[in-house]
Amino acid sequence: MAEEAILEPDLPIIDPHHHLWDLRPLIGAFPQPRHPFLEALTHSAYYTFDQLLADARGGHHIIGTVFMECGAFYRADADQAMKPVGEVEYVNGVAAQGASGLYGDFRPCAAIIGHADLTLGDGARPVLEVLAQAGNGRFRGIRHQGAWDADPDLLGPAFHTPARVYHADEFRKGFKHLGEMGLTFDAWVLEPQLPDVLDLARAFPDQPMCLDHCGTPLGSGSYHGKLHERFDIWRENIRAIAQCPNVNIKLGGLAMAFCGLPEQGPMAGLSSETLAAMWRPYIETCIEAFGPDRAMFESNYPVDKWGASYNTLWNAFKRLAHGASDSEKKALFAGTAARFYGIEHSLS
Template sequence: MAEEAILEPDLPIIDPHHHLWDLRPLIGAFSEPRHPFLETLTHSAYYTFDQLLADARGGHNVVGTVFMECGAFYRAGADPAMKPVGEVEYVGGVAAQGASGLYGNFRPCAAIIGHADLMLGDGARPVLEALTAAGNGRFRGIRHQAAWDADPALLGPAFHIPAHVYLSDQFRLGFRHLRELGLTFDAWLLEPQLGDLLDLARAFPDQPICLDHCGSPLGTASYHGKLHERFDIWRENIRTIAQCPNVTIKLGGLAMAFCGLPEQGPMAGLSSETLAGMWRPYIETCIEAFGPDRAMFESNYPVDKWGASYNTLWNTFKRLAQGASDVEKRALFAGTAARLYGIEELLT
């Protein structure tokens, strides 16, 4: 399918969620048959700064990005707790490339979200401090994933996270250090787990939390064919979480393989008009619940490459925001991300 013409090419965008990685050694560790999510990664196993640059400067007005941790470029030979510092060091170099002005006004990785194992409890604090130091002023917070399901076929062998991480007392011992250090928290878990995030957000009302990927509705494995059936459950949870003023939400991640929106891949070739029709109930629910000032569109690239090219993805979001005012669009496409991650200077 030919690339679409860019809609609203002058609209400033801060992409608040993308990765940089080399997952080829990881993918090679898993045997056949391929799990759909691993198949997603196979087609995006190596996502470099050059690839990000090509995507972000492909027609949309992407002025900057936020890097999201993905377990890449960890320090070899370091204490296990400190290995993630290597990822922030690597991404800091990419950010410095962009800050040089060599690529015009584009500022990649202007904010960096790393990872620290909060199950270390109080032992997480020195890791958070090391990440902050490594970030050279760009480190903003962490993500600690909690995606889990009783059906092992859903996520596949790449995920070994136990159930109910966010409810763990040990996790919360580590979590409390985020607020003390002025750091944000990105949460990734699946639709049936949304109650865990609600409990966490209520327990720490002063901690800024961002819920990734619309809360990850599910449409594969044992959830195949159940998106419609579970929509009301998802919507009620989203509306309840939105009552917590410390939570924002990322509008995206729906092109991941296990969402089933679409089931085809990779880069299914569907038009932005088709994808907008498929995603509208989820995106509109999130915006209505959180409001534009607490919601932001995200690429989740290269993972969402499964269902859409970078240009088609942002065209889809622009179609979904057609009824929004100019002020609301500015928030959804850049302002909310700039405020949450402390990179307002990109919009001046």
């Protein structure tokens, strides 16, 4: 399918959720036949600054980005707790490249979200302190993934999160240090786990949190064909979480293989109009529940490359925001991300 013309090319965008990695040495380590998610990663196994720069310069007005932890470039010679520091060190170097001005006004990784194992309890505090040092002023917080399902084939061999990790006493003991240090928290769970995020948000009402990927509705594995029947359950939980003023939400991630929106991939070749129609019930529900000032469109690239090219993805989002006012668009595409992640950047 031919690349689409860019819609609203002058609209400033801060992409608040992307990864940088080199998975090529790891792909062959996973068993055959591979899980669909691993197949998707095979087609985006190398995504570093050059690929990000090419996508950001593809026609949409990307002015900055937020890096999201993904287990990449960990320190090989550090103890287990400190290994994630290597990822922040690497990404801070990418951010420094962009801050040089060599690539124009584009500011990649203007904010960095790393990882610390909060199940270390109070032992997470020294890790967070070293991460902050490694980020050189760009480190904003962490994501501790909570995605889990009783069906081990749903996520595949790449994920090993314990069930109900957000409820664990040691996790919450570690979690409280985020607020003490002024750090944010990104939560990634699957749709049936949304009550876990609600419970965590209520337990720590002053902790800034962001729910990733619209809460990850599921349309694959044992959930195949169940998107429609589970929609009301998803919507009820989204509305409940939105009642917690400390929680923001990311509008995206729906092109992941887990969601089945679309089922085919990678780079399904569907138009932005088709994708927008497919995603509309989820995106509109989230915006209605949270409001534009607590919602932000995200690329989740390169994972969402499964369903769409970078340009098509943002065209779909712009179609979904067609009826929004100028101020609402400013918030959804850049302002909310700038505020939540503390990014000082002109949005004009």
